[in-house]
Amino acid sequence: xxxxxxxxxxxxxxxxxxxxxxxxxxxxxxxxxxxxxxxxxxxxxxxxxxxxxxxxxxxxxxxxxxxxxxxxxxxxxxxxxxxxxxxxxxxxxxxxxxxxxxxxxxxxxxxxxxxxxxxxxxxxxxxxxxxxxxxxxxxxxxxxxxxxxxxxxxxxxxxxxxxxxxxxxxxxxxxxxxxxxxxxxxxxxxxxxxxxxxxxxxxxxxxxxxxxxxxxxxxxxxxxxxxxxxxxxxxxxxxxxxxxxxxxxxxxxxxxxxxxxxxxxxxxxxxxxxxxxxxxxxxxxxxxxxxxx
Numbered sequence: 001x002x003x004x005x006x007x008x009x010x011x012x013x014x015x016x017x018x019x020x021x022x023x024x025x026x027x028x029x030x031x032x033x034x035x036x037x038x039x040x041x042x043x044x045x046x047x048x049x050x051x052x053x054x055x056x057x058x059x060x061x062x063x064x065x066x067x068x069x070x071x072x073x074x075x076x077x078x079x080x081x082x083x084x085x086x087x088x089x090x091x092x093x094x095x096x097x098x099x100x101x102x103x104x105x106x107x108x109x110x111x112x113x114x115x116x117x118x119x120x121x122x123x124x125x126x127x128x129x130x131x132x133x134x135x136x137x138x139x140x141x142x143x144x145x146x147x148x149x150x151x152x153x154x155x156x157x158x159x160x161x162x163x164x165x166x167x168x169x170x171x172x173x174x175x176x177x178x179x180x181x182x183x184x185x186x187x188x189x190x191x192x193x194x195x196x197x198x199x200x201x202x203x204x205x206x207x208x209x210x211x212x213x214x215x216x217x218x219x220x221x222x223x224x225x226x227x228x229x230x231x232x233x234x235x236x237x238x239x240x241x242x243x244x245x246x247x248x249x250x251x252x253x254x255x256x257x258x259x260x261x262x263x264x265x266x267x268x269x270x271x272x273x274x275x276x277x278x279x280x281x282x283x284x285x286x287x288x289x290x291x292x293x
Contacts, residue, residue, distance in 0.1 A: 005288065007056050007067045013291035014052045014284055018045055029283060034194050034276030055280055058184060072281055074139030074186060078131065079270035081144055081262045082170065084111060084162035087123065088262035092270040093136055097244040100131055102253060103262050111162045117169060124173040132177060138185065141174055142273050143167065144265070145189035190269055196223065198272040199230065206230050227264040243271075 018026065026044040030037035035051055037044065055072050057065075073094050081088040085108065091100040104127065106119055132138055146160070146167045171187075178185050203209070203226035210222050234243045235251055245251050254263050 005067050007065050009291075010067045010284060010288055011053055011056050013287040014056070015049055017287040017290065018048055018052075031197070032276070032279040032283065034190070034198070034272065034279075036191065036194075052280065052284060054186075055277075056284065069281055069284075073274075073277060076136045076138050077140040077142060077270050077273060078128070078138045079142050079266045079273070080170065081266040081269065082146060082163060082167045083262065084108070084159060084166050086259065086262065087166075087170070088259070088266045089128070090263070090266045090270055091131055091136075091138065092267065092274075094274065095244065096242070096271060096274070097246055098250055098267070099135060099246045101245075101250045101263060101267065102127075103257055103259055106166075111165070113165055113169075116166060120166065120169040120173060124170070124177070128174075129177065137183070139183070140186040140188070140273070141178075142186075142188050142190050142269060143170065144192055144195075144269060188273070190273065195265075195269050195272045198275065199227075199268055203227070203230055206233050224261040227268060228260045231260075231264040231267060243267075 018029075021029070023041045023044065026041065026048060027037040029035075030044060030048060033048070033051060035047055039047070056067050058068075058071050076091055076093040076099065079090050079092065084106075086103055086105045088103040089100070090098060092098055104123060106116075106123070108116055108119060146163050174187065178187070203223070206229045207222070207226045209226075210218055214222075231243075231254070235245070235254070254260060257263055
């Protein structure tokens with residue numbers, strides 16, 4: 001159990017511990033926390049040190065207050081999967097209970113920002129804003145970070161520009177809403193690759209993977225099927241230690257959905273983020289304990 005301590009003391013303990021580690025150890029911690037593990041030792045150290053500082057200070061700029069571990073686990077999280085034709089979102093609480101969960105067809109007549117902006121505004125006002133105001137308070141918002149290029153191509157394709165535009169509009173709307181909030185909200189872009197690494201072993205227990213030399217397209221199809229199969233498996237087991245659903249209509253909505261992979265993605269992303277946050281707090285606890293001893 002990580003007791004309340006001065007933020008400065010906790011941060012110094014973490015920084016001191018990170019300083020002593022080798023590159024392979026820093027990469028292991030980065031993976032445990034959902035942080036990018038590429039780069040040299042200095043890059044890894046700075047990335048991890050900033051990550052832990054954000055958690056320890058609860059997103060504030062100073063380390064002059066008390067660190068309260070309970071504040072570091074948001075009561076609920078809002079997770080988005082972004083596409084240029086549709087959006088999926090889930091509101092998940094810290095006990096892995098699904099509170100809201102759906103996919104929305106944006107019904108865009110064209111993809112110019114002047115056409116997309118009012119539709120995105122309506123989506124946020126009608127579907128997202130009520131969730132932010134009612135029920136269990138949302139204390140974290142995460143969204144899949146979209147690619148700037150497609151499969152390493154030197155070209156930027158039109159569909160990439162479209163989805164980046166929708167992503168930017170959604171981020172802007174969310175930041176605008178949260179700017180008037182009296183409480184701090186964690187807002188993060190999530191790497192799809194990091195989420196995939198989190199759930200790969202679980203997928204493979206549900207659906208056997210294709211051969212390692214399979215094409216990229218075949219692997220992507222497999223991952224979509226595996227995401228859906230894993231979530232269905234959890235729902236069918238009705239195991240509260242895995243996942244709970246606030247009401248039956250949410251489960252029915254997922255099972256009847258034509259784009260189940262979008263809904264599955266947003267749920268797996270939210271659950272992965274909670275696991276990373278617990279992993280981060282575990283490392284903070286170990287640093288403080290080692291510092292005391």
